[in-house]
Amino acid sequence: MSKSYRVAVVGVTGAVGELILRVLEERQFPVRELVPVASARSAGKTLTFQGATHTVKALAPEVFDGVDLAFFAAGGSISREYAPIAAEKGALVIDNSSAFRLDPDCPLCVPEVNLEAARNPKKGIIANPNCSTTQMVVALKPIYELGGGIKRVVVSTYQAISGAGAQAIEAFKQQSLDVAKGEAPSGTEKLKGQLAQNLLMHWTPDEASGYQEEELKMVHETKKIFGDDSIRVTPNAVRVPVLSGHSEFLAVETNQPLDPAAVREALASMEGVVVMDAFANGVYPKPLDVVGRDEVFVGRIREDVGNPGGITLWVVADNLRKGAATNAVQIAQGLLL
Template sequence: MGYRVAVVGATGAVGREILKTLAEREFPVDAIAALASPRSAGREVSFGNKVVKVENLETFDFTGWDVALFSPGASVSAKYAPIAAKAGCVVIDNTSQFRMDPDVPLVVPEVNPDALKQIKRNIIANPNCSTIQMVVALKPLHDLFTLKRVVVSTYQAVSGAGKDGMDELFAQTRGSFVNDPPKVEQFQKQIAFNCIPQIDRFMEDGATKEEWKMRVETRKILDPDVEVLATCVRVPVFIGHSEAVVAEFAEPVDLERAREALRGAEGVVLLDQREDGGYVTPIECVGEDASYVSRLRVDPTVPHGLAFWCVSDNLRKGAALNAVQIAETMIALDLLRAHA
């Protein structure tokens, strides 16, 4: 049995990755629609070995379509996701629009698949990319030792800001070799050869919106009693988010038990060799599905603490793959049914 699948925001970096992921994982597609803004209508995108013509989202009728994977920006999702959902199409939304809506499940399939059974509005939210990779790594440790608190510093790739962010890093890097003054448009300061400790806008307490997202999303997905302090930094890397995570637990930690749990956890690859190069860096995770954990060690500054390094492809597991996995999990749970 196949499904009629719409991809909204199909010409963007995440939309193209969704199309690629659907084809690679052989998702049971009977029909595919690639949707975008009117200015992108008529362009062509790839779906496996096929070429699909982009249609205008504003005039598209979602009636008879089974599932729509959205990644067009929050304001567009706010308008069109409810229209698709009302037409009977299950929406899996990659934007921030619905994540903290109490009636919308926020799902990472390796962590909280049962939340899909609580769907009420025909809309499911995909978490923030930096949150996804962290909770995938924390879940097996939480199951063992009961997580209390997380302090995380992120090193986030420019692709988290979309294609325009990647173009700006490329242009600034190239321009530096010919003495062209850098054009700063997508980020608050020059990103080439630099680090910017601001992602999204500042909030009243001094945290940025990205840091707030990591806190509230982790609590919604993993455990409402977990405290999270995040510092989110944009770095001059094209693809692949990195995180330095320090986790404090309620129960005594055992390093070997932690290693064993991570080795057996779905969606996690433990590569932790205490030697030069015995860890994973962002460039090595591009195109891969897992959250890679390295540098695992005991934190001696608290009674029950562990520290580790985590990297993942933010366009893939941080967005496209997680959305496709949600749809796959819904099929496995008999929650996604094809229209007759």
Template sequence: MSSQGYTVAVVGATGAVGQQMMRYLAKREFPVKELRPLASARSAGQKVIFHGEEVVIQEAVPTAFDGVDIALFSAGGSVSEKLAPEAVARGAVVIDNTNAYRMNPDVPLVVPEVNREAIRQHKGIIANPNCSTIQMVVALKPLYDRYGIERVIVSTYQSVSGAGWQAIDELQQQSKALLNGEEISANILPVGKLSKHYQMAFNVIPQIDVAQENGFTLEEMKMVRETKKIFNDSSIGVTATCVRVPVMRGHSESVYVELKSEFDLDEVRQLLNNAPGVIVEDAIEEQVYPMPVDAADRPEVFVGRIRRDFTHPRALNLWVVSDNLLKGAATNAIQIAEALISEEK
């Protein structure tokens, strides 16, 4: 890699997350010598604007990674499975935002605020966790360090942007149709590739990603497994119920946390206040708490509704909100890239 900057590929450059990655690379003034936006053959030839200049999207093929230093992948698991090894073979470090490598023992799964040091173990690929996991572990980190965590029970309120542009469009189209008293069509949610699709507008759907044999969904099991891996602590119990709500952008989570030792609630607030990447918005008596419309387009994790649980002596409840396209995806990936280049210095 060069001291004048890095050649950075963004795979999935036309996607909701890919676009935020490029925006965020520019915003954070990441030292980009050359931006290489990559996408499917269908999108090749289209242009993106980066630092005020047009850059042509190229087709994501193995040779497109020649000379790439850092490749940010966010084009689906199958694209990562096929092309990430090609990028690594050409000398790139891959930061992968899909589920393809997250649980691979050779691949660090990194949220810089929690386990930045794991980056050093990479063998070419570093995985970006699932959006719903990232915001939760950022909020849990200061509690884990101070008290230890026995277990977590989380119910999510996830926006449709996690399912891409098409899902955002579908929610808008359905909302318009219903408000005009017209018939709706449903083709994307809850899971594009499955056979049944349901109304998302003015509805909630208790399924994100495919079913697993144990009755949980893959999204729910991602939260379980990734949390253990990121904290490098398989003793943490996690139970998740993942639900899609008719919100464009921003995931919310109702989080019950059982700690290993007793705690003082003021100290918990203080710890969260001081935690990197966390903003506490917690004053229910003044109607202050995080909401997804306020968190949209902001890179932090917002925590509110902090309160003692009266059914267990070592438990508390939190309300955690973050922009799933930023900290849940693009921001975290760029932060990994920043940590990576700072390690090299």
């Protein structure tokens, strides 16, 4: 008989938590019993999973009794308090927050890149990377191997509002309607400005460096995932008026010069990557192409005109799926099935 698991999802009523349930169903993960968990405010609500109705439980230490696998999608403060409790009770924890990403005893995992690093985690906790890091390192994996290592990556991200959560999505929808009707935009506090018909850089600033915390995550997480502190990452993150789907421009310099045709071939054979690269014919990845998809889409693969031997490319993925829920479920699949 194949093994099945008692699975808890913390933050189950949020955008990522709901999607974790959907991905578990789509991938037919063997869930023997679901333990849906959320705040006291959401406790008592019902949801449907695998055709059955489940009642949401309030977050408390005892909900993890007998749990084999716990997904956390409720923010860093909740993870810091409750993820160790779940792990101590015997659950394998996969955490979507930033709480444990740089903890040396907690693996930071993207299965296509470094699944082996996630086996037997010392604390029983595996961290899911930042959404923008995840899609970038999937695209960088074959480039790293072809080029004998990466010297430097310059990355500009164009990030959808869904990465800020369900409340931000609703605020953006209403704000867009307001602006279209010529009314004063609502939701400026939640969105930290007017995003409708505009661009924002609204993540927490790091005053010492001049960067945003969102950008620095990409610097540190990329090094940890590849196990290579020599990689230099120069990031810039921008929030764009798009509901879902993060886009990134990458300029990559490797230790050995690269040929675009070889990079294209390597990416085309990479698990979890879809190459859409016929730019002269208008074919390249766009956010609308990737919504609802688990792969990372790559196009505009070309030599860096400003740095011969380097490569530039365009990378797009569904930030709620591959950037969060799907990656978490893939970790569980890779380790448990």
